[in-house]
Amino acid sequence: xxxxxxxxxxxxxxxxQNSFVKYDExxxxxxxxxQPVEASEPEKANCCTACCDPRSPCPCGCAKRYTMAICAGVxxxxxxxxxxxxxxxxxxxxxxxxxxxGGVEQFxxxxxxxxxTVIGLIDSSFFWGYIVTQIPGGYLASRLPxxxxxxxxxxxxxFLNLLLPGACKVHYGLVIAVRIxxxxxxxxxxxxxxxxxxxxxxxxxRSRLATLAFCGSYAGAVISMPLSGILTDYLGWPACFYxxxxxxxxxxxxxMFLSFEKPSTHPRITKEERDxxxxxxxxxxxxxxxxxxxxxxxxxxxxxxxxIIVANFARSWAFYLLITSQPSYFAQVLHFDIxxxxxxxxxxxxxxxxxxxxxxxxxxxxxxxxYLSTTAVRKIFNCGGFGLxxxxxxxxxxTRDPTTAIICLTIAVGCSGFAISGxxxxxxxxxxxxxxxLMGLSNGVGTLAGMLxxxxxxxxxxxxxxxxxxxxxxxxxxxxxxxxxxxxxFASGERQPWADPPHDGFSEWKPDMDNPIQPHKxxxxxxxxxxxxxxxxxxxxxxxxAKDRYLNGDAEDRSLE
Numbered sequence: 001x002x003x004x005x006x007x008x009x010x011x012x013x014x015x016x017q018n019s020f021v022k023y024d025e026x027x028x029x030x031x032x033x034x035q036p037v038e039a040s041e042p043e044k045a046n047c048c049t050a051c052c053d054p055r056s057p058c059p060c061g062c063a064k065r066y067t068m069a070i071c072a073g074v075x076x077x078x079x080x081x082x083x084x085x086x087x088x089x090x091x092x093x094x095x096x097x098x099x100x101x102g103g104v105e106q107f108x109x110x111x112x113x114x115x116x117t118v119i120g121l122i123d124s125s126f127f128w129g130y131i132v133t134q135i136p137g138g139y140l141a142s143r144l145p146x147x148x149x150x151x152x153x154x155x156x157x158x159f160l161n162l163l164l165p166g167a168c169k170v171h172y173g174l175v176i177a178v179r180i181x182x183x184x185x186x187x188x189x190x191x192x193x194x195x196x197x198x199x200x201x202x203x204x205x206r207s208r209l210a211t212l213a214f215c216g217s218y219a220g221a222v223i224s225m226p227l228s229g230i231l232t233d234y235l236g237w238p239a240c241f242y243x244x245x246x247x248x249x250x251x252x253x254x255x256m257f258l259s260f261e262k263p264s265t266h267p268r269i270t271k272e273e274r275d276x277x278x279x280x281x282x283x284x285x286x287x288x289x290x291x292x293x294x295x296x297x298x299x300x301x302x303x304x305x306x307x308i309i310v311a312n313f314a315r316s317w318a319f320y321l322l323i324t325s326q327p328s329y330f331a332q333v334l335h336f337d338i339x340x341x342x343x344x345x346x347x348x349x350x351x352x353x354x355x356x357x358x359x360x361x362x363x364x365x366x367x368x369x370x371y372l373s374t375t376a377v378r379k380i381f382n383c384g385g386f387g388l389x390x391x392x393x394x395x396x397x398x399t400r401d402p403t404t405a406i407i408c409l410t411i412a413v414g415c416s417g418f419a420i421s422g423x424x425x426x427x428x429x430x431x432x433x434x435x436x437x438l439m440g441l442s443n444g445v446g447t448l449a450g451m452l453x454x455x456x457x458x459x460x461x462x463x464x465x466x467x468x469x470x471x472x473x474x475x476x477x478x479x480x481x482x483x484x485x486x487x488x489x490f491a492s493g494e495r496q497p498w499a500d501p502p503h504d505g506f507s508e509w510k511p512d513m514d515n516p517i518q519p520h521k522x523x524x525x526x527x528x529x530x531x532x533x534x535x536x537x538x539x540x541x542x543x544x545x546a547k548d549r550y551l552n553g554d555a556e557d558r559s560l561e
């Protein structure tokens with residue numbers, strides 16, 4: 001028995017199927033009036049493919065991730081300026097001053113009669129606090145919005161900097177206490193910065209974004225020394241503390257306005273940039289699981305983690321050697337006061353400021369074009385940069401010509417800038433979710449190297465001879481070569497198995513019932529929950545389905561089977 005179907009029903013069904021296929025196309029977008037338009041291509045608006053992925057807005061067009069990187073670089077510049085304030089101001093604070101007024105020599109005794117031991121305690125007190133909060137700071141940045149942790153750390157340190165002139169006039173013990181507090185809050189800055197890039201840095205832009213921020217540290221070393229000296233000479237020693245303190249607080253206000261935890265919370269980011277970042281990173285890495293367990297066992301049994309730690313130790317040994325002992329070496333061996341030549345003393349750090357972001361650009365270029373794997377890029381940049389630095393440090397130690405020593409020193413520091421795109425970004429490769437914790441761990445060990453290096457130099461160079469300084473630079477080179485060997489063997493650019501999102505964390509996740517975007521969303525599939533139907537129901541009688549459409553035979557015989 002057949003039923004007639006109206007022709008218009010068949011036509012409607014066919015049109016519906018065509019419409020379904022038409023609207024299922026993935027290469028087209030539809031506006032509210034259902035008119036097809038071509039998919040937008042953000043690179044056509046701002047084409048700068050040499051700087052960023054062609055699918056993302058150009059950084060020259062004020063992409064928010066690059067705005068945050070530049071602002072973070074300024075924050076690091078302030079942080080390093082605060083560290084250098086005391087070293088510059090202490091000269092005027094503890095030395096006699098003489099000047100001529102009306103042809104008569106005027107004399108002023110030192111304002112603070114502190115011994116060298118006291119000055120040494122004040123200098124080192126910053127690192128007492130700094131080394132303590134490295135790992136806790138990384139853990140904190142993995143649980144709280146990393147941008148706020150980073151911003152408030154520099155803001156609080158800037159506020160404490162305003163208190164230092166008054167603390168100096170009370171007692172040097174109070175100065176030590178304030179400096180320890182500054183170290184405690186600034187200890188979270190590097191780990192928190194990696195926590196920021198966990199949400200904001202697409203995998204193929206990690207090197208350039210991170211190095212753009214980190215170069216502010218070296219720019220701070222270049223700018224802060226002469227700037228603090230000018231402020232001290234013309235306005236008095238408290239001026240440099242007040243300047244950087246006020247500058248840091250102004251920066252904090254700007255940072256809180258421009259920075260956000262992740263692209264999805266940024267109110268002014270373009271849809272194209274947000275989609276590009278989130279699709280590049282992946283949902284698993286952007287999801288924040290507050291109560292997830294940290295895989296400590298996986299971290300401390302992972303050889304790529306130890307490779308990063310060893311590399312950071314080697315880098316910090318040479319960095320603090322040059323920061324603390326460079327003037328003494330030039331004075332005792334080469335009989336050249338490099339501190340009197342501002343350009344020469346700042347030249348190595350100036351080169352470093354330029355090389356670091358350029359190395360980041362080159363590293364990401366090689367990875368994005370698939371010329372080299374991430375592992376190969378990290379190893380080549382790290383081992384190549386450290387290897388050349390170790391060689392030229394030998395040149396610095398064994399030469400007796402000031403010009404040759406300065407050239408070798410500048411090249412050595414410049415080569416180390418490429419290594420920043422190796423070990424210092426590697427945390428984001430192997431464990432982006434826990435990059436802030438890994439950064440705190442490796443930077444803590446690096447800070448330990450910075451505390452041990454000056455002590456070692458003092459022990460080796462007691463006689464202040466050229467031979468003893470040869471041992472100092474030979475030791476630094478050997479530390480570098482040991483770091484190269486270990487990193488070259490055990491480093492990796494691939495995500496580690498223990499770094500994957502924990503499954504138990506996902507099973508404990510529940511929708512936010514207070515979120516206005518998803519009001520009272522049901523935690524089930526369909527209309528049923530574990531407690532029964534969502535809506536009230538009542539029992540109704542329904543007709544039993546017929547077994548035999550022709551109704552032949554008795555009731556038990558009526559079956560289609």
